Amino acid sequence: MKDFFKHVFATMVGLFLFGFVMTILAFISLVGIIAGSENTNDITDNSVLVLNLDGIMSERTEDNFLNKLNGVDGMSFEAYQRAIRNATDNDKIKGIFIQANSFGAEMAHLEELRQSLSEFKKAGKWIIAYGEEMSQASYYLSSLADKIYLNPAGELSWAGLGGETKYVKHTLAKIGIRAVPVKVGKYKSAVEIFTEDKMSDANREQTERYLNGWWNKIVTDVAASRKISKDSLNAYADRLISLEDQQQLVKARMIDGLIYNDQTKAVVAKMLGQDKDDDINQVAVSDLQEEATDGLSDQIAVYTAVGDIVDSSSPQSVFRGGSQIVGKDFCKDMQALADDKNVKAVVLRVNSGGGSAYASEQMWHQIMELKKKKPVVVSMSGAAASGGYYISSAANYIVADANTITGSIGIFGILGDRSKLYTQLLGMKFDEVKTNRNSVIGAQGHFFSDEQFNLIQRSVERGYLLFKKRVAGGRRMTMEQVEAIAQGHVYLGSDALRIHLVDALGNLDTAVRKAAQLAKLDDYNVKRYPEEKSLLDQLLDMDDSMDSYLNGKLRLLMGDMYEPLKMKHDLETMDRVQARLPFSISLVK
Structure with a gap:
């Protein structure tokens, strides 16, 4: 018995010491994160900015200390764009080295980043790219480089754009x-x-339109940079040159040479005019994040709205890994910007395929209230469609990228019928009591009656009518003109300009300049909103950090099975009436 208590006591002491040590290690890690976020490397003369293109790019980095503890840093368009522009203006930075690998991003992000890289070269600086597993997205950016190198055993993906859509009608029917x-x-x-098992003709038509538009842009730009004809580039994609011997890529002039990773240092050193054994001053994206300020009180606020539009923050779930635009929080932020006397104009950076129709209406209203006090300009990023276009239509002026996905003016609802699951497969029985004919609308034992379904259909039609009214008012169009381009039709930004859904093609800078013009400002600072969460706020809001972290792990673990299960989860949790796109697309091949 003495030995028993002795072992128990020893185990308890061991567990206590283990917990104490782990707490100390966690604390040290958090201190390291804080120190790392506050300190950046000094930039010395003859430096090189390193762009690591590996992973999926988001609009804006969301701080997540759990990811940082595990050595995972977010990659955002906003951070990379700022770093390239600051490097262009910094005389100490002579060139950019692109590590081009398995990288994915939205087409609008790629186009804007490529424009910034072009401006970098126009400033008399150089770009070198090297890849071991180049995706089409990373090659598109790298094609501007002075020299592109590939590992002798590496891969360069070049196959055109395409993809498949998963249909779960029959999967749901099985349960x-x-x-x-x-x-x-x-x-x-x-x-x-x-509800279907294949793509409708209408959806195929609009999908082919934007995919062909994107691919034509990629091929046109690569052809100009690499001095290769567009016909040749399309032929290389058709024959899958990616699977041929790597020397064929050199002969086709898609790359300039085959070298190993350790040989890249000599290439960069030569561009810097250094000996190959000399140390190279490397600058990270995180070292170039400061925005120039001149102490001016007048501000243009750039408010980033990214993700699904929801009424309120969704309950904790491992499937809640993406960004959300929470309607209630957004409205409060718009009220705060309206009341801030230093903010003279607001640029709303929208990257959303929509979501809740109710939340979209509330956000539209709050933008209209903001517009009474100061100009509002929308800058459309990768997507500003359905609910994303709903809120954009309230702005004084809309700027879109030529390859933005926008429009999709329409709403829908999905009614889940589980009566077969309950009554036939599970053998459950149901009975009802009610005071009125439709008191038990939405009962689980049977589907909606014809009367109830028709009432819901009319409710959705009223929502559609309201959506069109908002667009007609914001874009100064008649209801008939809106209906002619609505019906849920998705457009590229270039097409949207032609039909007056947007006012100009351009990037975020274009929108900021327009906001300054409307506010009659010559000198101003640009400030980003919402402000990034501090480490303390992240700790207090542990659920969000945990959800994002677990969602990333689940995607890696489940692979192709992730999306079907997420679709089933979304079907059960989304609001009844939606204004959203049917897809979320990044260029990852």
């Missing part, structure tokens, strides 16, 4: 679930993944 659509507009195809 007794039926998804019934309530929608307005023949192009409103977001419901198809739940």
Whole structure:
């Protein structure tokens, strides 16, 4: 018995010491994160900015200390764009070294980054790119480089753009679930993944339009940079030159040579005029994040709205890994910007395929209130469609990238019918008591009656009518003109300009300059909103950090099975009436 208590006591002491040591290590790690976030390397003369293109790029980095503890740093368009521009203006930085690998980003992000790299070269500086597993997205950016090198055993993906859509109608049917659509507009195809087993003709038409538009842009730019004809580039994609011997890529002039990773130092050193054994001063993206300020009180606020539009923050879930635009929080932020006397104009940077129709209406209202006090300009990023366009339509002026996905004016609802699951597969029985004919609308034992379904359909149609009214008012169009381009139709930014859904093509800088013009400002500072969370705020809001971290791990673990399960989860948790796109696309091949 003495030995028993002795072992128990020893185990308890061991567990206590283990917990104490782990707490100390965690504290040290957090101190390291804080120190790392506050200190950047000094930039010395003859430096090189290193761009690591590996992973999926987001619009804006969201601080997540759990990811940082695990050595994972976010990669954001905002941070990379700022770093390239600051490097262009910094005389100490002579060139950029691109590590081009398995990188994915939205087409609008790629186009803006490529423009910034072009400005870097125009400043008399050089770019060298090297890859071991180049995606089409990373090659598109690298094609501007003075020299492109590939590992002798490496891979360069070049196959054109395409993809597949998963349809879960029959998968749901196997477990007794039926998804019934309530929608307005023949192009409103977001419901198809739940209700069909293939792409509709209307959806295929619009999808081919933007994919062909994107690919033509990629091929045109690469052809100009690499001095290769567009016909040749398309032929290389058709024959899958990616799978041929790497020497064929050199002969095709898609790359300049084959070298190993350790040989890149000599290439960069030569560009710097140094000996190959000399140390190279490397600058990271994080070292170039400061924005120039002149102590001016007048501000143009750039407010970034990214992700699904939701009424309120969704409950904790491992499937909640992406960004969200929380309607209630957004409205409070717009009120604060309206009341801030230093803010003279607001640029709303929108990257959203939509979401809750109710939240979109509340956000539209708050932008209209803000517009009474100061100009509002929208800068469309990768997507500003459906609910994303709903809120954009309230602005004084809309700027889109030529390859932005926008439009999709329409709404839909999905009614889940689980009666077969409960009554036939599980053998459950239901009975009802009610005071009125429709008191038990949405009962689980049976689907909606014809009367109830028709009432819901009319409710969705009223929502569609309201959406069109908002667009007509904001864009100074008649309802008939809006209807002609609505029906849920998705457009490229270049097409949206032609049909007056946007006012100009350009990037975020274009929108900021327009906001300054509307506010009659010559001198001003640009300030980003919402402000990034401090480490303390992240600790207090542990659920969000944990959800994001677990979602990333789940994606890696489940692979191709992740999306079907997420679709089923989304079907059960989304608001009944939605204004959203049917897809989320990044160029990752």
